[in-house]
Amino acid sequence: MSSPPALELKGLTKTYGDKHTALSDVSLSIRPGEIFALLGPNGAGKTTLIGSVCGLVKKTSGKVFVFGQDLDEDPVRPRYQVGLVPQEINFDPFFTVAESLYIQQGFYGQPRDEARVREVLTALNLQGKANAITRALSGGMKRRLLIAKALVHKPKLVFLDEPTAGVDVELRRDLWTYVRKLAAEGTTIVLTTHYLEEAEELADRVGVINEGRLLLVEEKTQLLKRLGEKRLLVHFSAPVSTLPEVPLRAGATLSADGHLLTYPEREGGVPGGDILRTLYLQGLPVATVETRHSRLEDILIEILRGRPAAASAAALNSLPPATP
Numbered sequence: 001m002s003s004p005p006a007l008e009l010k011g012l013t014k015t016y017g018d019k020h021t022a023l024s025d026v027s028l029s030i031r032p033g034e035i036f037a038l039l040g041p042n043g044a045g046k047t048t049l050i051g052s053v054c055g056l057v058k059k060t061s062g063k064v065f066v067f068g069q070d071l072d073e074d075p076v077r078p079r080y081q082v083g084l085v086p087q088e089i090n091f092d093p094f095f096t097v098a099e100s101l102y103i104q105q106g107f108y109g110q111p112r113d114e115a116r117v118r119e120v121l122t123a124l125n126l127q128g129k130a131n132a133i134t135r136a137l138s139g140g141m142k143r144r145l146l147i148a149k150a151l152v153h154k155p156k157l158v159f160l161d162e163p164t165a166g167v168d169v170e171l172r173r174d175l176w177t178y179v180r181k182l183a184a185e186g187t188t189i190v191l192t193t194h195y196l197e198e199a200e201e202l203a204d205r206v207g208v209i210n211e212g213r214l215l216l217v218e219e220k221t222q223l224l225k226r227l228g229e230k231r232l233l234v235h236f237s238a239p240v241s242t243l244p245e246v247p248l249r250a251g252a253t254l255s256a257d258g259h260l261l262t263y264p265e266r267e268g269g270v271p272g273g274d275i276l277r278t279l280y281l282q283g284l285p286v287a288t289v290e291t292r293h294s295r296l297e298d299i300l301i302e303i304l305r306g307r308p309a310a311a312s313a314a315a316l317n318s319l320p321p322a323t324p
């Protein structure tokens with residue numbers, strides 16, 4: 001028998017008050033061991049979705065299954081397998097780093113496991129801080145501890161809600177390495193991030209949510225292949241007045257100043273190599289050649305733009321840049 005999904009949502013809906021629908025009929029299935037990135041602009045419903053699974057938000061309707069267990073039937077035990085790195089720092093400032101991790105183990109019904117605490121602290125580069133009082137940690141260290149806290153009870157399903165917001169490049173890299181290790185060991189990771197570079201780097205699959213609706217779920221590589229574009233850019237050392245017939249007919253364009261040829265490569269179209277060969281054969285003054293691939297960021301903006309009137313300009317404007 002095949003194992004159940006790590007997380008399954010069926011028609012998950014959350015309404016605040018009478019009319020504000022934060023989540024609307026969201027259905028989604030996440031495989032054990034996959035890294036799933038949930039993307040969307042501010043207010044899209046990402047945190048509400050995570051909160052509904054972790055018990056921080058009371059859903060209005062729909063079903064949530066964690067490793068096949070219905071949270072309506074047992075809201076407690078399945079959640080022992082879940083870890084959450086929230087957006088906001090939420091630990092007691094008076095305990096030491098190690099104490100707060102032991103408390104967390106106890107909270108999840110586990111015996112004190114010093115080896116595990118050491119392991120998590122080392123993975124997050126906090127090994128020298130085990131006995132530090134948490135309020136004395138720097139902002140970045142607090143964020144590392146937040147991640148350690150979410151992982152110390154060895155959850156099989158981990159939610160990372162904007163885990164690297166406002167952290168330095170080093171922590172981001174450390175975390176990426178650790179997330180990959182966890183996933184390789186079979187942990188399922190659900191990640192929300194505004195740094196699309198992060199999703200592009202880590203995710204196996206991507207879900208796009210806007211205004212509480214799940215617009216798309218697709219394998220990341222498939223999505224990049226389907227909606228991504230590869231462009232060949234040829235810079236000329238002297239202005240060119242017209243392009244030869246082969247590139248022209250294939251769809252290449254020349255900049256107004258005659259210094260740049262742009263050619264969007266498509267599957268089944270004339271290969272970029274043939275375009276270049278023609279340019280060389282015709283003796284055009286090719287200086288440099290580069291290829292550019294569209295990134296997840298470009299694709300996400302297109303998806304949100306592609307939505308009818310509902311994808312408001314405000315929502316698009318709130319998309320932050322790919323890198324901090």
Ligand SMILES: Nc1ncnc2c1ncn2[C@@H]1O[C@H](COP(=O)(O)OP(=O)(O)OP(=O)(O)O)[C@@H](O)[C@H]1O
Nearest residue numbers: 016020021022040041042043044045046047048049
């Ligand atoms: N407690 C609440 N009461 C009323 N409305 C809420 C509450 N919590 C969230 N909302 C609304 O629900 C919608 C979804 O919010 P949510 O925090 O899930 O979005 P998000 O995608 O996580 O956004 P961000 O990227 O800014 O964290 C928003 O319109 C928000 O204003």
